[in-house]
Amino acid sequence: MNSVQKIISQVMSHYGFRHKYQVAKYFGVTPQALSTWLTNGNIPSRHILKVRSDIHDTELPEPQGSSIEENKTVIDYLINENVRLKNKVSKLNARIHNLQSDDIKDDLFERINSRSLILVGRLSDGVIKEASGNWYESMGYLETDLINHRYDEGFFHPEDAEKIKNNQMNILKSTGIKESRFSTIRRWKHGQNGTYVMLSMVWYIDVDKDQVEIIAKPIDLDLDSVFVKN
Structure with missing residues (x-):
């Protein structure tokens, strides 16, 4: 043989x-x-x-190796193989680290996510179509108080509502923007006592789908309490 x-x-x-x-x-x-x-x-x-x-x-x-070209091919193969093995080791080390810290992370994320406020609405008219999260505990609203209402119906501080409206119009007029993501801090009126609460907001905009997704968290609460271990 x-x-x-x-x-x-x-x-x-x-x-x-x-x-x-x-x-x-x-x-x-x-x-x-x-x-x-x-x-x-x-x-x-x-x-x-x-x-x-x-x-x-x-x-x-x-x-x-019978030629310079073949030797080069062999060297390229060894380099690629070395990179592949390094990446594999790196991923394994990251996985081990994640497994070791999953319990701590899960507990922290659970406490942080418990304060998240989520809205999904239309870009074109600002109507809120979905609401979830701790809206009542944090902001004094039932989900039904928000759904099918426009964002500018007194929820935001008037100055912030005007900024949001201007941004909305700029995106709608643009022919080059299809998706956008940005972070802002806006004032949202509490549904029970009428005071304005500062919210840290991350906006995800999909122009083609006419959709805006917002993830918000109150930032004028005691943030240190989120990180205090039990």
């Missing part, structure tokens, strides 16, 4: 392949190219390196 046949047999045995086209797919070549290897008795060095890297068989023949 020549070296090409031996390598192909090793690959078929290691991966349980039964057909030569499966081997060709493994190498990323056509079945015709595989037949050429068998005819010429030679496999390009980069493919031998792949087999040695994947199967770790010390009996496989050493790759023979």
